[in-house]
Amino acid sequence: MKDMDDPSCTLVGRQGYCTQEMVNLFLIGKAVSNVFNGTVELGKSGLDGTTLHGIPEQSDVGFLSLFEHYQSCEVGSHLKNPRNPIWIVLSESHFSVLFATCKEVLSLNKDPFHLFYYDGLSRQDEEICLTVDPRGQVFHESGDSDFVPPLELCIQTRWKEAAVNWNGTDPLL
Incomplete structure (x- = not known):
């Protein structure tokens, strides 16, 4: 596969x-092997360098x-700001999806908006609608304020100051 950084890699891992x-x-x-924007040249171009x-x-x-929250990778703006308000989410050990029903969320930086979450691995049978406030206004919910669910940490990689209201749904840990 010529797109991969290491041609000996496979599409299915361990x-x-x-x-x-x-x-x-x-x-x-x-x-391609990475999630940052564009290409990065390491070393000198040519035989001594790596792209x-x-x-x-x-x-x-x-x-x-x-x-990305744990600073193990950098997801570039090409993936954080897609043409459609749909995001594949890698949170801990598997993939799930966040999506909005209107494209306006892609340009909202001040007003709260709704994101729907679906996790097929958990056999989710109820709708999970999150309210995201990109300004970081604190939502008042009961619970441990020192613990932030991993999904919220993922959301905050896109909307840095976001506060998330789970709207009565138990936050997924």
């Missing part, structure tokens, strides 16, 4: 998990990762 290359193949039609391939342009569907 224990049958998909690799980032496979996720990117689904998202953008190219099996790392990322996302070349804005995607139709986005991607958010808990690994």
